Amino acid sequence: MANDAAAASAGADVLTVVAIDGPAGSGKSTIAKLLAERLELDYLDTGAMYRAVTFACLAGGVEPDDGEAVSAIARRIEIELAPDGTVVVDGIDATTQIRGPEVTRAVSAVASHPDVRSELVSRQREWAHRRGGGVLEGRDIGSVVFPDALVKIYLTASPEVRAARRAGEVSDLDYDTIAADIARRDALDSSRSADPLRRADGAVEIDTSFLTIDDVVTLLVERVEAGRSSS
Ligand code: DC
Numbered sequence: 001m002a003n004d005a006a007a008a009s010a011g012a013d014v015l016t017v018v019a020i021d022g023p024a025g026s027g028k029s030t031i032a033k034l035l036a037e038r039l040e041l042d043y044l045d046t047g048a049m050y051r052a053v054t055f056a057c058l059a060g061g062v063e064p065d066d067g068e069a070v071s072a073i074a075r076r077i078e079i080e081l082a083p084d085g086t087v088v089v090d091g092i093d094a095t096t097q098i099r100g101p102e103v104t105r106a107v108s109a110v111a112s113h114p115d116v117r118s119e120l121v122s123r124q125r126e127w128a129h130r131r132g133g134g135v136l137e138g139r140d141i142g143s144v145v146f147p148d149a150l151v152k153i154y155l156t157a158s159p160e161v162r163a164a165r166r167a168g169e170v171s172d173l174d175y176d177t178i179a180a181d182i183a184r185r186d187a188l189d190s191s192r193s194a195d196p197l198r199r200a201d202g203a204v205e206i207d208t209s210f211l212t213i214d215d216v217v218t219l220l221v222e223r224v225e226a227g228r229s230s231s
Helices: 002-008 028-039 046-059 067-076 101-111 114-131 141-145 159-169 175-191 213-230
Strands: 016-021 043-045 079-081 087-089 133-138 151-156 204-207
Touching: 016 028, 016 141, 016 213, 028 043, 028 133, 028 213, 043 046, 043 114, 046 067, 046 079, 046 087, 046 101, 046 114, 046 133, 067 114, 101 114, 101 175, 114 133, 114 141, 133 141, 141 151, 151 213, 159 175, 204 213
Parallel strands: 016 133, 016 151, 043 133, 151 204
Antiparallel strands: 079 087
């Protein structure tokens, strides 16, 4: 897959791609959105695409472990991601449901199927090629989707900080439930055989536990500007 990925993403060197990967709660979404604004690039939340497929599976009564059926759905569905964060799946506004507990519980299983991944990876590449680049956020952007990205960032934070951040975002789940869910998803996302979560070769690792969002965004803008002037 890695070789195929590198071949299929050929041309990434002429795109302005910023790849941001990391585990849940590492600050990826907030930071990637602000960075995209600062750089005047479009932003793609690839996790929302895996969540959209999961939503369609649950709505259609498809088991998240059934690789063949899940992959058929991934190939078939239409996913619209609007700049304001609205996610429309086959014409249905799924913005709230894709962040809900049912989708969150099932999404790692859906994302573990290689055929689901290759379908979404090719959509992600197309998205960037249509725009001349963008800020893409996920788990495998720097390792698989765009191994030749201009800048690759791997964000981390301690499990406690990550759980506390998520607890601040949702009102209906307590800290312990969220911490257990994050630990379970970390384990599944890092141990799957297809494109597991890992720091990509050449990625800059930043621990955001004790940094402000502004500090991280400023650091990343500097990295991208340095990357642009040396490319
Ligand atoms: O970033 P998030 O929590 O919304 O992502 C949801 C799930 O999707 C996450 O548990 C792993 C998976 N994912 C992935 O496997 N590859 C990506 N590029 C993005 C997300």
